[in-house]
Amino acid sequence: MKILSAHPIEASVRERIMDELSAIEARHDVKILFACESGSRGWGFASPDSDYDVRFIYVHSLDWYLNIEKQRDVIEVPISDELDICGWELRKALGLLGKSNPTLFEWLDSPVIYRQEGWLCDELQALKAEYFSAKKARWHYLSMAKKNFRGYLQGDTVRMKKYLYILRPLLAMLWIDSRANMPPMRFADLAEAMLADQSALADEVNQLLAIKMSAGEAEYGARFLRIHAFIEQLLAQEVAETNSPRPLAQLTSLDRLLYKSVLAEAA
Structure with a gap:
């Protein structure tokens, strides 16, 4: 049986989201590599008054990665009207991919994409099977x-x-x-x-x-x-099971991708 589904993103809203993503890049001096719709509009069952849950992955310039002190790795924009926008820095995102984070896997499978750096998304898609638990x-x-x-x-x-x-x-x-x-x-x-x-x-x-x-x-x-x-x-x-994280030894592919991405931004 066919199940109802819709991903309503009006052109004016998409344009507003694209403008906001560009403003985030300028405000935080970052480059957004991937942005998608999460939540009910991505799942395909949004209400007329559902928020637009925009999620993105971004990279800093090389200097940011050469700083000894730990720095903030999340960008959160105050919810405005119906826009809920939040992003993860690339190193954080790759670390979560290595831990088989289902939320990140969902982002990468979203049917509503606002931004994507083709080569990076291709590599992330290829790595999903390797790190899925x-x-x-x-x-x-x-x-x-x-x-x-x-x-x-x-x-x-x-x-x-x-x-x-x-x-x-x-x-x-x-x-x-x-x-x-x-x-x-x-x-x-x-x-x-x-x-x-x-x-x-x-x-x-x-x-x-x-x-x-x-x-x-x-x-x-x-x-x-x-x-x-x-x-x-x-x-x-159902009986809850104890979670067993994947070993850190499997993160080599993610290290290489981070290195490649940061150098690409620095070039």
């Missing part, structure tokens, strides 16, 4: 689902968007169990694959998506019975 990703998504379920789905009336913030990580967990690789960022791709033999459940998911994509972020409603039962069944089967 199924165990760590599974733990990340299961923890996310449990936290949201405890916090938001205990009443008879629930906030509609929270179903998707639980259902999405649980389907990602099922993807990892069956395929041992990183699940797709687009919710529709994930749901179509994992609910292929559950048409009634998929139909109810589409009903939920139709509400989420037409109503406000704060919309409340009655429980979706099939979805709720599906979530409870999966969570009841």
